[in-house]
Amino acid sequence: MDANPILLDDAAGDVVVVVVEGEHDIYTAPTLRERLDEALGRGGGIVVDLTRATFVDSSVLGALLDARRRALEAERGFVVCLGEAVEPGVQRILDITGLVPVLPVVSGRAEAIDAARLDPSGAGA
Amino acid sequence: MSSAPDVSLMMPARPEGVAVVRQALAGMADALGVDAAVLADMKMALSEACTNVVVHAYEGDDGTLEVEMSADDTRLRIRVRDHGRGIQPQVSVARDVPALGLGLPLIAALTDSFEIQGNAGSGTEVRMTFDYLRASDPAESNPVTGTIGDDGRWDSGATRGTPAG
Numbered sequence: 001m002d003a004n005p006i007l008l009d010d011a012a013g014d015v016v017v018v019v020v021e022g023e024h025d026i027y028t029a030p031t032l033r034e035r036l037d038e039a040l041g042r043g044g045g046i047v048v049d050l051t052r053a054t055f056v057d058s059s060v061l062g063a064l065l066d067a068r069r070r071a072l073e074a075e076r077g078f079v080v081c082l083g084e085a086v087e088p089g090v091q092r093i094l095d096i097t098g099l100v101p102v103l104p105v106v107s108g109r110a111e112a113i114d115a116a117r118l119d120p121s122g123a124g125a
Numbered sequence: 126m127s128s129a130p131d132v133s134l135m136m137p138a139r140p141e142g143v144a145v146v147r148q149a150l151a152g153m154a155d156a157l158g159v160d161a162a163v164l165a166d167m168k169m170a171l172s173e174a175c176t177n178v179v180v181h182a183y184e185g186d187d188g189t190l191e192v193e194m195s196a197d198d199t200r201l202r203i204r205v206r207d208h209g210r211g212i213q214p215q216v217s218v219a220r221d222v223p224a225l226g227l228g229l230p231l232i233a234a235l236t237d238s239f240e241i242q243g244n245a246g247s248g249t250e251v252r253m254t255f256d257y258l259r260a261s262d263p264a265e266s267n268p269v270t271g272t273i274g275d276d277g278r279w280d281s282g283a284t285r286g287t288p289a290g
């Protein structure tokens with residue numbers, strides 16, 4: 001079992017959810033980029049679900065920001081979602097970098113899927 | 126709780142080693158009874174410092190990553206050292222290892238004190254200290270400024286508020 005899986009969930013149909021669990025850094029960032037590439041290749045909106053992530057560093061932020069840029073260029077929704085209780089190893093880097101409105105970040109996967117579906121610009125979700 | 130032993134790690138400067146260093150830190154912090162929020166900052170800053178070594182220090186050649194952690198009654202001191210080409214954060218890296226350029230600003234924001242020593246060709250040492258009980262949030266004293274630039278790298282001079290791109 002991979003303790004830090006990155007999986008694709010396309011149950012929502014037109015929005016692919018990239019589910020990121022556990023700790024992620026320079027070692028797993030290439031895998032995250034592969035999964036994001038795969039999600040971008042499927043068409044539709046993209047949600048990155050960090051609900052069960054316990055740690056993400058700047059390597060992960062770089063991968064997310066790069067995917068967001070490409071999603072915007074392709075006029076696709078891109079939204080990051082968190083759970084109700086966010087790990088400090090995830091919340092802190094989002095807070096001090098001020099990236100919550102940029103990425104953008106919302107609470108709850110269902111809300112994120114709706115935002116990625118309805119707001120292809122990704123802004124203001 | 127000052128009896129926790131000092132920790133010294135030396136390993137190849139490879140991406141898979143960064144999580145090992147974090148685990149050693151978590152074990153030490155557990156013995157010290159460090160608050161979860163302070164531990165989160167320790168893990169982030171240490172990861173960023175180690176990542177800098179892995180990505181920048183040796184330009185793809187083999188090399189070592191060295192980490193020392195020393196605890197006293199009030200704070201944890203961490204040194205991250207390499208024997209590479211010396212820190213040159215402005216130099217771009219190969220496109221297959223994209224760097225955001227956010228590592229050093231994050232370290233500054235997450236530590237109670239922080240310094241870098243090094244010269245080109247003689248390696249780099251990053252020294253960080255973390256107080257167990259903080260009088261204030263270091264991220265307020267040394268905030269991360271800027272936002273993501275159009276080139277995909279961090280732009281410290283950019284104004285936040287309007288998403289770029």
